[in-house]
Amino acid sequence: MHEYSLAHSLLSGLLEHLAAHPVEGRILKVHIRQGELLILSEEALREAWRILAEGTPLAGSELEIEKVPVRVRCRACGYQGDARYLTEEGWHQAIPILTCPGCGARVELLEGKDLAIVGLTVEEDTAEAKPL
Amino acid sequence: MHEIRTGFGDILRRQLELAERNYELLSDRGVRAINVMGAIGSGKTALILQMAQRLRARGVRVGAIAGDVAGDDDLKRFQAAGLPSAVINTGDDCHLDAHRVGHALEDFPLSSVDVLFIENVGNLVCPADFPLGTDQDLVVISVTEGDDMVRKHPKMFAQTDVIAINKVDLAEIVEVDPQRLVEDYRKVNPHGRAVLTDAKSGRGVEELLSALGF
Numbered sequence: 148m149h150e151y152s153l154a155h156s157l158l159s160g161l162l163e164h165l166a167a168h169p170v171e172g173r174i175l176k177v178h179i180r181q182g183e184l185l186i187l188s189e190e191a192l193r194e195a196w197r198i199l200a201e202g203t204p205l206a207g208s209e210l211e212i213e214k215v216p217v218r219v220r221c222r223a224c225g226y227q228g229d230a231r232y233l234t235e236e237g238w239h240q241a242i243p244i245l246t247c248p249g250c251g252a253r254v255e256l257l258e259g260k261d262l263a264i265v266g267l268t269v270e271e272d273t274a275e276a277k278p279l
Numbered sequence: 280m281h282e283i284r285t286g287f288g289d290i291l292r293r294q295l296e297l298a299e300r301n302y303e304l305l306s307d308r309g310v311r312a313i314n315v316m317g318a319i320g321s322g323k324t325a326l327i328l329q330m331a332q333r334l335r336a337r338g339v340r341v342g343a344i345a346g347d348v349a350g351d352d353d354l355k356r357f358q359a360a361g362l363p364s365a366v367i368n369t370g371d372d373c374h375l376d377a378h379r380v381g382h383a384l385e386d387f388p389l390s391s392v393d394v395l396f397i398e399n400v401g402n403l404v405c406p407a408d409f410p411l412g413t414d415q416d417l418v419v420i421s422v423t424e425g426d427d428m429v430r431k432h433p434k435m436f437a438q439t440d441v442i443a444i445n446k447v448d449l450a451e452i453v454e455v456d457p458q459r460l461v462e463d464y465r466k467v468n469p470h471g472r473a474v475l476t477d478a479k480s481g482r483g484v485e486e487l488l489s490a491l492g493f
Contacts (some may be wrong), residue, residue, distance in 0.1 A: 149372075149373060149374060149405045149408065149409075152372070153290065153291075156290040157290055160290055170283060184434060184437075184438065185291075185408055186404055186405070186407050186408055186432075186434050186435065187408070233433075233466055233467060235466070237430070238430060238433060239430070239433075240433070242433040242434065242437055242467050243434070243437060244437060244467060244468070244469065245437055245438055245468065245470075246468065246469040246470045251469060251470060252470065253440065253470050260291060260408070261289050261291065262289060262290050262291045263289040263290065266282055266283055267282070267283040268281070268282055268283075269281055269282075269283060271281065
């Protein structure tokens, strides 16, 4: 339900960034990282992006979504690493568990709630590609 | 075609920073805040009123902020109970966020409360992605929502350490076994605590307070 407001934040952030750091050529893809603990529908986010980008320099661009696995740290036993995931049958998705796989204490989140733009794929108009 | 690595920061980080600012303000003023989430009609307001009544009997000063898309019905309920209170109307947003809560805290009489319940917009999906800067989260579900509520919203329950399964007095009538909800919750949150409550009669409210550490 909040995909539109998040797509809007991503879009306005990127447009602002592009105004300050223009790129040559049409932007085909916008690469984003999405933490696996976020309750976001990929499909709704793409659709929101498609609609909101119309009439902007990002019209026609597509979101390329990379899922970021949940990483945790346990203050009780010092465990640091991937969260355990519940993958039992009957559950509709893999669920990250915020209980320490080592000692069973509540862990703190290191990664898994991110939503960030990390890169662009650009089609160049000019024959000569510009180095980055 | 070429790739450009860019990055202007995580758009949710701003939310996190605002939440941290709220957290600091609340802890500076010695206020413990609880973000109460749950679907429409799960009994969030009724449970807050029950907890407030018991805490006040122990000499704890309690306040409440009602988050709703529109209207002041919950605000009136809090006011009628004599709680320092405020309302945040989100317009059309499906969740509270740290920015709105921050503004509400600016005007709130924080010096006259020890505990502040912040009742989120009735919604079991979106509030989970927006931290408010509270000390604790509480999710309220009611048996009338069905025995598959945890399965339908697993990520919400995986990150909430205390839940109330409310309206247990109606469990038989709606043919829902609350134990199934408890078992599902254990799977997604082994260290969490689930408490069966009936906000109307007050059943389970003391236990819920103790699960929250009161």
